[in-house]
Amino acid sequence: MQESDTATRIVLAAEELFAEQGFIETTMRQITARADVNLAAVNYHYGSKNGLIEAVAQRFLEPLCEQLEQRLAEREIDGHQFPSVEELLEILMRALLVVKEVNPHALSLFMRLLDLAYAPGQDGLRAFLLDGYGDRFRPLIELVRRNAAPVEEDEFFWRMHFLLGAMIFTLSNYATLSAFSGQEAEASADIERTLHRMIPVIGAGFQARGESTWFCKV
Structure with a gap:
């Protein structure tokens, strides 16, 4: 799968979870599980949870x-x-x-x-x-x-x-x-x-x- 597709899957999964649970309450483990990626992929595309929050925003x-x-x-x-x-x-x-x-x-x-x-x-x-x-x-x-x-x-x-x-x-x-x-x-x-x-x-x-x-x- 292309990296851009992976990045999209991550941000869409995070968006859903943030909307459901809140930014603080959502864990990186939940995001990676829903996006079906590992933590390294999140860090590669967004740097950190804060970077992912900004991308969703x-x-x-x-x-x-x-x-x-x-x-x-x-x-x-x-x-x-x-x-x-x-x-x-x-x-x-x-x-x-x-x-x-x-x-x-x-x-x-x-x-x-x-x-x-x-x-x-x-x-x-x-x-x-x-x-x-x-x-x-x-x-x-x-x-x-x-x-x-x-x-x-x-x-x-x-x-x-x-x-x-x-x-x-x-x-x-x-x-x-x-x-x-x-x-x-x-x-x-x-x-x-x-x-x-x-x-x-x-x-x-x-x-x-x-x-x-x-x-x-x-």
Whole structure:
């Protein structure tokens, strides 16, 4: 079998296992068993487990960025006003759903990758994401910033991370949340509905003015 075929088998096996179990929980032994290769083949093609994680990430981050860039370019051509925060969130959600149609593991992997990036000891992964994709996500972030309520930079920073946190929690725990709601989790249609439910809530958070102050009376 050609080396390129071996590399593809490895990355597809890793992709499936990472989506099912998570990046940390998946072992190299499980990956080699599913791909029917030895550890030397993984090290040869990807260098390490971290290299394999980056290769899997590229497989869905590249088309996601392409979708975002295409949709933002189309919006710039068609519209004369800056898009609203809700419209920008819709663009992000639509891009995620399109990528999911091509790669059924994409949403799960995207959420798990963001979750892992926040974990201690993941400086290398954070550097990989920032260096490789920071500039490509920046136009979307800057448009959200421009159309959100005027707040200080640190306040906007936290609101962006509240957005990511809401997405990570909701999509990473989708099956459990569906069970709590008394509904069965049906893939595409229900996930799309759930994403749309998030848009007005998150959009309202970006439009809130200033910091909220809580006073506790004893």
